[in-house]
Amino acid sequence: MESFKKFLSYCSSFRAKVGFISFVFLLIFTIILFKLINVQIINSAKYKIAARKQYEEKIKISPSRGLIYDRNMNVLVSNSLQYSFAVDPTMVTKPDSIANVFARVFKKDRNEYLAKLTNKSTSFVYLERKADVANIQGLDSADFDGLIVLKEPKRVYNYGRLAAQVLGYTNLEGAGLSGVEQSMESELAGKDGFVIMQRDGKGQYKPNMDIPKREPVNGNNVVLTLDINIQKFAEEELERGVKETDSKGGKVIITNVKTGEILGMSSYPSYDPNNIQVSDTAGFTNKAICDVYEPGSTFKVVAAAASLEEKLVDKMTLINTENGHYSLANNVTMEDEHKAASMTFQQVLENSSNIGFMKISYKIGPERFYKYARDFGFGISTGVELPGENRGMLKRPIDFSPISLPYMAIGYEVLINAMQLTSAYSTIANNGVLLKPYIIKKETALDGKTIFENNPVEIRQVISQNTAKLLSTLMIGVVETGTATDARIDGVKIAGKTGTAQRVVDGKHSSGSHTGSFVGFFPADNPQFLITVILDDPKGGQFYGGKVAAPVFKRIAEKIIGFSGNLNLNEPKFDNKTTDVNVSNVSNNFILIPNLMNLRLEDAKDILRDLKLTCEIVYPENSKANDFLVVESQQPGANSKVDINTKTIVKLVVKNKEVELKSVLQVPDVKGFSLRKAINVLSASGFDIDINGSGEVIDQMPKSGSSQLPNSKITLFCKQIN
Incomplete structure (x- = not known):
């Protein structure tokens, strides 16, 4: 009986064990089944994506960047093919072999490659970006597990250093970092495409044929106003001038005075955009728009124009020039090179008499002088389609010291850039009308269809046509018998003005450091071309603008005259037209509303404030403090007359100019x-x-x-x- 009880107890215990084990197996099966249902049904999409990530890679296909042409459709910037090499380190089986091959081909440390090849935390890393076809030595057909070979476009600057600062350059990703490459980034760049690549058992990638690739959209082409031959003249003669005068550097701008088109723009030193890595960064900056300086005597055109327009002087007005010694306020004295007791206004201009222009500035007065300087475009961005323009500094009358007015009249206590100076002199050559300078002629699609075309834009009538003609005639005298005789060309009438200014060294103006400049236009009786030449700190014995800059002007002008028969300068078609009005913008009881279109909002507000006009601004939706805002429309329109005694509110509708903010x-x-x-x-x-x-x-x-x-x-x- 006792044995039977033990047997029953054993059976009961066995069944319990079997039941427990069965329960455990059932639980495990249920968990596995739930996992399968979760993976295969409930979250199948999620796990499919995760699985794909293990063997698929989305590879960007770069578009072909738009070409850049000069005005005669010479290709300045084009594209060529380059190879990029990447790896999936998780699939690399021979890291040492790959490192050795790449180190030999590209002449780099193998450990640099080995570090990338053995980094298992990533499935994609570049070994080399954009290598030239000639230098890859068959690597494009190499059979290494995990190696990815990509074809990418490379930017090619067909004329090397020529126009480098205007054209700019791109980074490895193909984005513009300076010049036209940056300012026209959205037009040139196009849109990326992509292809899904699948990895096979050897770790090599091939396109997934089940997923069609998205083709890239190629960028549009940009045509510049530059003429490559004129650009070449500018750069050759600027470099020669800098070296002959032992200058630190220099700038040249050449424009069509009838349209505002920039035909040539150069600063020295320059750089090679095809070899950025080995170029001196000193040449990267487009100093023609980025650098500001005290201009000296070339700024005297403001006082000359204002005094003639306001009929304070005529060319025969006699001015006391104090025998070359003049005492100003604050115990400041001016010693002039010219020791005459008096000169006519014409002689004051031809001889560039500092004392004469100081005397004239007192006739004009602070408010009027400031207004004329502003109307000529000083202290305001010119709006040229290049990044980094420095608008300089033009003091308001409220900030004038007792000696500011006479010193500003001779080109001190004011900071300007070379483009502003060029525009001001173009105003005189263009019958007193200030034009907006531009360097983008048009944008075209790949099929040649014009998407956008620039036309000349008249900003304002600064001085009357009569005043402009008289001032041009007087500036012919500067070249014929005055300070710029080294700019003379037989058979061609040239009007111009020299400038010489002491530079600031260690916080003070130095008698041992100068800026020499000359601005001239020709033919003076029907101007077409204007050339600005500025040399920085000449040390070759001469530093006067008439001796260092005027000869550079002459050589460039002679080359242009010999070539201009082939230059495509068509009769301008204007986007707007300005009538001949008095400079003051105030005639009797009316104010003339200026053209504010496409100006920066801050510049437009400054101009309206100067005219004592109130503005109402309509901002775009979601605008932010750092947006680059420009005037899209205005009401009343440009050249409208409004009663000076009636409060007028100028309504400005502004837009956010498309500026690519690549990084902070x-x-x-x-x-x-x-x-x-x-x-x-x-x-x-x-x-x-x-x-x-x-x-x-x-x-x-x-x-x-x-x-x-x-x-x-x-x-x-x-x-x-x-």
């Missing part, structure tokens, strides 16, 4: 710099500048090292340091 920029440290040097550094770095005070920079906001968007405003706090 770091603010450089400019504390301790001279104001001019600080402005140049910040402008070249892509910032706008607001100035408080003068002299040396003692503080800045935002602080150096902070990250800011391009075109952000940096405020400089300055003080005169003795």
Whole structure:
């Protein structure tokens, strides 16, 4: 009986064990089944994507970037084919072999490649980007597990250094970083395509035929106003002039005075955009628009034009020139090269008498002088389609010291760029009408269809046609018998003006450092071409503009005259037309509304404030503080007359100009710099500048090292340091 009980107990225990084990197996089966249902049915899409990521890669297909042409359809910038090599380190079976081959072909340290090849935390890493076909030595057909070979376009600058600062350059991704490449980025870039690549058992990638690739959309082409031959003349003679005068550098701009088209623009030194890595960064900046300087005597055109327009002088008006010695306020004295007791206005201009122009400035007065300088375009961005323009500094009358007016009249206490100076002189050559300078002629599609075309735009009538003609005639005398005789060309009438200014060294004007310049246009009786030449710090014995810059002008002009029969300068077709009105914009009881179209909002507000006009601004939706806003429309329209005694509100509709903000920029440290040097550094770095005070920079906001968007405003706090 006892044995039977033990048997029953054993059976019961066995059944319990079997039941427990069965329960465990059932539980495991249920969990597995649930997992299968979850993977195969409930979250199948999620796991399919995860699985695909293990063997598929989405590869970008770069579009063909648009070409850049000169005005005669010579190809300045084109594309060629390059190879890029990448790997999937998780599939690489022979990292040492690959590293050795790449080190041999590209002459680099094998450990650099080995580090990438053995990094198992990623499934895609570049070994080499955009290698020339001639240098890859068969690597495009190499059979290594995990190696990915990509074909990508390369930017080619067909004329090397020629027009490099205007054209700009691109980064490895093909995005424009300067010049036209940057300003026309959205037009040139096109849109990326892609292809899905599948990895086979050897780790090699092939296109997934089940998923059609998205073809890239190629960029549009851009045609410039530049003429490559004229550009060549400018660069050759500028380099020669810099070397012959032992200058630090220089700038040349050549324009069509009837349209505002830029035919040539150069600054020296330059760089080779085909070899960015080995180029000197000193040549990257387009100094013709980015650098500002005190112009000296070329700025005297403002006082000359204002005094003639306001009928304060005529060409025979006698001006007391104090025998070349003149005492101003604050115990400041002016010693003039010309020791005459008096001169006519014509002689004052021809001899570039500082004392004569100081005397004339007092006749004009601060308010009128400032207004004429502003109307000529100083202190305002010209709007040329290139990045980094520095609008310089033009003091308001409220900020004038007792000696500001006479010193500004001779080109000191004012900072300008070469493009502004060129536009001002073009105004005189163009019957007193200020034109907007431009360098983009048109944008075309791949089939040649024109998408957009620029036409000349008249901004305002600065001086009357009669005044412009008289001033042109007087400037012929500057070349024939005055300070610019080295610019004379037999058989061609040239009108122009020289400039010589002391440069600031260690916070003070130095008698040992100068800027020499000359601006001239020809033929003077029917102007077509204007050439601005500026040489920085000539040390070759001569530094006067008439001796260092005028000869450069002459050589360029002679080459243009010999070539101009082939130049495609058509009769201009204007987007608007300005009637001949008095410079003051005020006639009797009326104010003439200026043309504000396409100007930066800040510049448009400044112009309206100068005219004592109120503005109402209509902003685009979702606009932000750092947006680059330009005037899209205005009401009343340009050249409308409004009653001076009636409060007029000018309505401005603004738009956000399409500027590609590729990345934030770091603010450089400019504390301790001279104001001019600080402005140049910040402008070249892509910032706008607001100035408080003068002299040396003692503080800045935002602080150096902070990250800011391009075109952000940096405020400089300055003080005169003795």
